[in-house]
Amino acid sequence: SQTIHQWPATLVQPVGSPLSLECTVEGTSNPNLYWYRQAAGRGLQLLFYSVGIGQISSEVPQNLSASRPQDRQFILSSKKLLLSDSGFYLCAWCSGALRAFFGQGTRLTVV
Amino acid sequence: GESVGLHLPTLSVQEGDNSIINCAYSNSASDYFIWYKQESGKGPQFIIDIRSNMGKRQGQRVTVLLNKTVKHLSLQIAATQPGDSAVYFCAENISGTYKYIFGTGTRLKVLA
Incomplete structure (x- = not known):
């Protein structure tokens, strides 16, 4: 069966620090x-x-970027975090059935 | 796009009653729709889906209705239980793309 892994579950980062979330x-x-x-x-x-x-298709202009170095790996990055980057980040996947499945999310707090 | 407002619409229902959660979608080219349930601190969980060539689809205790004329989707939950308390989102998939656009979300509160 298919599974999706997202980590870390929670993250507290200072403003201006880099970010890397993996899925x-x-x-x-x-x-x-x-x-x-x-x-x-x-x-x-x-x-x-x-x-x-x-x-990679980007939907909104922002302080973040994404990369897909391998078929089943998706990475969300930032070079310098802003306070407004705080939020709950969710990774999802779908295949030909079009049904999208989500990971458990990463709660990012930028301080 | 992103939903507006800091407070999600809330639907409060008595345990055992039926719940109806509504969603208006935006794109006439959308041809596939999904309802998700999201519990606090967790990722959205698939509930039921429907394609645009259908008007109704039933699952276990849930029914999705689609009205393409007015671009409206609803989720009916029969005999609502405390475990149904969550935020419910509808998502539309635009035909020919792999994009899913989510609605604002509705918080369902089940009263004992």
Whole structure:
């Protein structure tokens, strides 16, 4: 069966520090991968999605970037975090069935 | 796009009653829709999906209705239980893309 792993679960980082969040999927090949951000009490905002290795689509201009170095690995990064980058970051995957499955999320607090 | 407002709409229902959560989607080209349940501090969990060539789909205690004419989606939960308390999101997939756009979300509170 397919599983998605996201880590770390929580992270507290100072303003101006770099960020690297990792997401990996098991049990499937060539999945579509997504990064979403959720601010407290709000909906999910699509940040990036990827349909293959090295293929990244950015949905909103921001202080973040994404990379997909391997088929089942999706990384969210920042060179210098801002206070406004705080939020709940969710990784998701889907395959041909179009049904998207989410990881358990990373709660990022920038201080 | 991102939802607006810091406070999610809330639906309060008595335990055992039926719940109806509504969602208006934005893109006429969307042809696949999913309802998700999100408990506090966790990722969204798939509940049920429906394609645009269907008007209704039933699962275990849940039913999704789709009205393409008015771009409206609803989730009906029968005999609501305390474990159903969560935030519910609808998501639309735009035909020909791999993008999922989420609705604002509705918080469901089940009263004992």
